[in-house]
Amino acid sequence: MSNSNSQNHASAQSNKLEIAIGREIRAFRKKMDLTISELAKLAGLSAGMLSKIENGNASPSLATLQSLSGALNIPVTAFFRKYEEDRDASFVRAGEGLIIERRGTRAGHQYQLLGHSVGKSISVEPYMITLTEESEVFPLFQHPGMEFLYMLEGKMVYMHGDKSYSLSPGDSLFFDADAPHGPEELRELPIRFLSVIVSPRFSD
Structure with missing residues (x-):
């Protein structure tokens, strides 16, 4: 009941x-x-x-x-x-984030939106990203604001601008999202990392 x-x-x-x-x-x-x-x-x-x-x-x-x-x-x-507006927090249970289809995503690439900001001046979008299949070509993302990545599982090489970073569990990367960025090489699957995108909210 x-x-x-x-x-x-x-x-x-x-x-x-x-x-x-x-x-x-x-x-x-x-x-x-x-x-x-x-x-x-x-x-x-x-x-x-x-x-x-x-x-x-x-x-x-x-x-x-x-x-x-x-x-x-x-x-x-x-x-x-x-x-x-009348909520103080966004609570998402494990595995219950909203699944988002981002442009360029493919099978084996899952983006879960874990919440959304309530603030008036900035937009904050936290994602749990899971990569479970090998791929030779990856989409490059480019958008306003800053992005923070925190590796939870697996190993990968992540590209930002003209530099590449080897990421393992516990590693983090904080960067200007205006420059092209995205996974460059998947070294150990499955890969799971937290991505938090912070950008100015469009004014009314």
Whole structure:
């Protein structure tokens, strides 16, 4: 019985989040003077799906939220802003982070978003990144702000700008994320590391 109540509570919380995200998307869309059809086209969605998302009747995937954030030129975390306003902390149990599909990701590369900042001036995005398959070509990332990596498991060579760093468990790397960066060589799988991205939040 308690399990059922727990599931109902989780469902209610999920719906509350969907409604909050939908309201934020609608607010940003209206701020840019876009119709549902116009924004849907920019984000590669159907107008019907976007309407459901805005009304809190559909749960958007993180990939969909990334498409919408790109179309609206805002960070993904902006969609969670109102939902987080009355919350002091983001608590994520082991293995329950939101799975994100980042551009250039492939099988064996998993990004889990572990929370999002509530602050007004900066955006903080902590990710748990797991690499389980060998690959010869890696995507290079480049974005505003700073990034902090902390190795938990495995070994890899990580590139930042024109330098390469050999990382083992316990090693960390803090760098300017404006320069191209990403894994260069996977030396010991599986690889697991924490990545925290800090960047200026777009002003309203």
